[in-house]
Amino acid sequence: MNDTTILEAVDLRKAYGHGLQRMPILDGIDFRVRKGDFVSVVGPSGCGKTTLLMALAGLSQPDTGEVRFRGQPVTQPPQGLAVVFQDYSRSLFPWKTARENVIFAMRDTAQKTRQERRDRADELLAAVGLKEFAQKYPWQLSGGMQQRVAIARGLASESDLLLLDEPLAAVDAQTRADMQDLILELAQRFDQTCLLVTHDVDEAVYMADKVIVLSRRPTSVATEIPVDLGKRRDQLATREQPGFLHARHEVMERIRSYRSQMAG
Amino acid sequence: MIPLRKPADYAPILMPLIVVAIWALAAASTSSPLFPGPAKVAQAIWHNFSTIMVQLGATLTRVVIGFAVAAAITVPLGIMLGRLRIIGQLFEPVMDMLATLPPPAIVPLVMLFAGTGDAAKITMIAFAAAIPLLMNTYEASKTQNEMANLVARSLRLSRFETMLRVDLPAALPMIATGVRMAVAAALLVSVTSEILLATDGIGVFLQRQQENFQIAGGLAGIFFISLTGLVVNTLILAFEKRWLFWHYRAQEDAK
Ligand SMILES: Nc1ncnc2c1ncn2[C@@H]1O[C@H](COP(=O)(O)OP(=O)(O)O)[C@@H](O)[C@H]1O
Ligand SMILES: [Mg+2]
Numbered sequence: 001m002n003d004t005t006i007l008e009a010v011d012l013r014k015a016y017g018h019g020l021q022r023m024p025i026l027d028g029i030d031f032r033v034r035k036g037d038f039v040s041v042v043g044p045s046g047c048g049k050t051t052l053l054m055a056l057a058g059l060s061q062p063d064t065g066e067v068r069f070r071g072q073p074v075t076q077p078p079q080g081l082a083v084v085f086q087d088y089s090r091s092l093f094p095w096k097t098a099r100e101n102v103i104f105a106m107r108d109t110a111q112k113t114r115q116e117r118r119d120r121a122d123e124l125l126a127a128v129g130l131k132e133f134a135q136k137y138p139w140q141l142s143g144g145m146q147q148r149v150a151i152a153r154g155l156a157s158e159s160d161l162l163l164l165d166e167p168l169a170a171v172d173a174q175t176r177a178d179m180q181d182l183i184l185e186l187a188q189r190f191d192q193t194c195l196l197v198t199h200d201v202d203e204a205v206y207m208a209d210k211v212i213v214l215s216r217r218p219t220s221v222a223t224e225i226p227v228d229l230g231k232r233r234d235q236l237a238t239r240e241q242p243g244f245l246h247a248r249h250e251v252m253e254r255i256r257s258y259r260s261q262m263a264g
Numbered sequence: 265m266i267p268l269r270k271p272a273d274y275a276p277i278l279m280p281l282i283v284v285a286i287w288a289l290a291a292a293s294t295s296s297p298l299f300p301g302p303a304k305v306a307q308a309i310w311h312n313f314s315t316i317m318v319q320l321g322a323t324l325t326r327v328v329i330g331f332a333v334a335a336a337i338t339v340p341l342g343i344m345l346g347r348l349r350i351i352g353q354l355f356e357p358v359m360d361m362l363a364t365l366p367p368p369a370i371v372p373l374v375m376l377f378a379g380t381g382d383a384a385k386i387t388m389i390a391f392a393a394a395i396p397l398l399m400n401t402y403e404a405s406k407t408q409n410e411m412a413n414l415v416a417r418s419l420r421l422s423r424f425e426t427m428l429r430v431d432l433p434a435a436l437p438m439i440a441t442g443v444r445m446a447v448a449a450a451l452l453v454s455v456t457s458e459i460l461l462a463t464d465g466i467g468v469f470l471q472r473q474q475e476n477f478q479i480a481g482g483l484a485g486i487f488f489i490s491l492t493g494l495v496v497n498t499l500i501l502a503f504e505k506r507w508l509f510w511h512y513r514a515q516e517d518a519k
Contacts, residue, residue, distance in 0.1 A: 077417055077420055090411040094511070095510045
């Protein structure tokens with residue numbers, strides 16, 4: 001194993017249901033994530049992205065295969081790995097304020113006193129643009145704001161690897177672009193290796209150093225496409241660069257080949 | 265400074281005043297000793313105040329003990345049954361059956377085992393309170409929020425911590441509903457049990473008054489029972505406002 005590899009999926013397989021109802025979802029997933037990279041996993045809705053992410057996070061066991069985090073097999077959620085769930089509105093606790101929700105993730109972290117945790121939570125909330133909303137409850141916030149609280153909580157556990165499950169699927173286009181840049185900026189600033197799951201090809205390419213394209217179900221890795229655009233991205237300039245267009249083209253082509261297979 | 269009030273603010277005071285006025289008129293027009301007016305009842309309250317307090321104290325002591333026993337047993341039990349699906353499903357029909365059983369129906373059985381003293385009454389109160397507490401805790405624990413549990417697991421909380429910091433707060437609104445029903449049931453059964461197994465308590469006071477045709481005294485007792493119910497309800501509401509506002513507000517916002 002390469003020592004810069006932080007996360008590794010080895011032949012992950014998982015099926016739901018039993019007997020006649022058995023439905024294979026993951027059908028041999030293999031890939032690696034290097035420390036410091038931003039990796040997108042792109043695949044159509046229902047192809048098993050969340051299922052994959054749960055296995056990567058140690059929240060569900062694959063039927064066969066293995067997840068390795070920093071070289072260690074993952075059987076339980078490991079320390080140093082944080083998840084931002086797709087269903088963010090239900091992932092926040094309604095009885096806690098935004099600040100308290102963020103503090104909830106500071107269990108194994110350097111901040112020990114109440115004041116330290118508070119300050120850290122406020123810093124993170126400020127980083128996601130919610131400085132004034134620390135005392136608000138999740139149900140007092142808009143969907144986009146709730147998602148940002150969930151991201152702040154993801155950062156609060158001081159992990160190295162952040163798994164993001166379609167964090168922007170439910171927000172409008174403008175907010176979406178802003179949030180993409182925010183996530184990129186946070187990944188840099190808080191030194192996070194990120195694995196972002198999405199069904200949006202443009203988003204996958206715009207955000208990532210590497211795009212992992214999933215096949216249709218039963219799902220395996222169709223191809224990996226490197227995106228050599230450097231760490232600094234810009235909503236206008238980046239999307240016009242040849243490298244971006246080329247990577248996007250390759251991803252699209254790969255996905256289209258599955259579509260025509262399906263039609264045929 | 266006294267803030268200006270809208271007429272609507274007077275409504276809750278006005279209605280009882282009207283009722284009392286009609287009552288006074290009706291009592292005055294019949295002038296039967298079996299139909300005392302408000303003045304007579306006020307007098308009875310004055311005369312019997314210390315007796316009523318002592319008896320009510322005896323009643324409430326048993327209510328508190330019975331309720332505490334019920335809560336100590338049923339809340340953990342309900343959470344456990346909700347967690348262990350299969351055992352919970354086994355017990356569900358039993359709980360449904362017990363839920364429809366009027367608590368006084370168990371009096372003979374309780375007397376057989378516990379006699380007619382405090383222990384018997386406390387047992388009945390505990391039984392009456394246990395049913396709504398158990399049902400509601402069980403339901404709350406069964407309908408756990410899967411998402412919240414995933415969050416807890418990914419943050420590496422232990423099972424116990426998850427129960428305490430995630431499952432319990434999530435279940436509290438439903439448990440509170442159970443508490444409200446349980447308190448009402450406990451009060452009802454305590455008075456009933458006293459009337460059936462008389463030694464002391466406000467129920468005994470009521471019965472004595474009735475036996476001696478002291479209708480005004482009886483009404484005085486009833487007045488204090490209602491007052492107790494009102495105070496307890498207000499306390500519960502205050503608790504819910506303080507600790508469970510997030511539940512009601514979140515529900516409102518979802519509409
Ligand atoms: N717990 C489960 N039991 C049975 N089927 C499931 C379960 N979770 C997901 N599925 C099914 O597995 C497939 C993949 O789901 P999911 O991983 O959520 O896909 P994605 O996140 O890519 O939209 C879907 O068809 C879904 O209906
Ligand atoms: Mg999903």
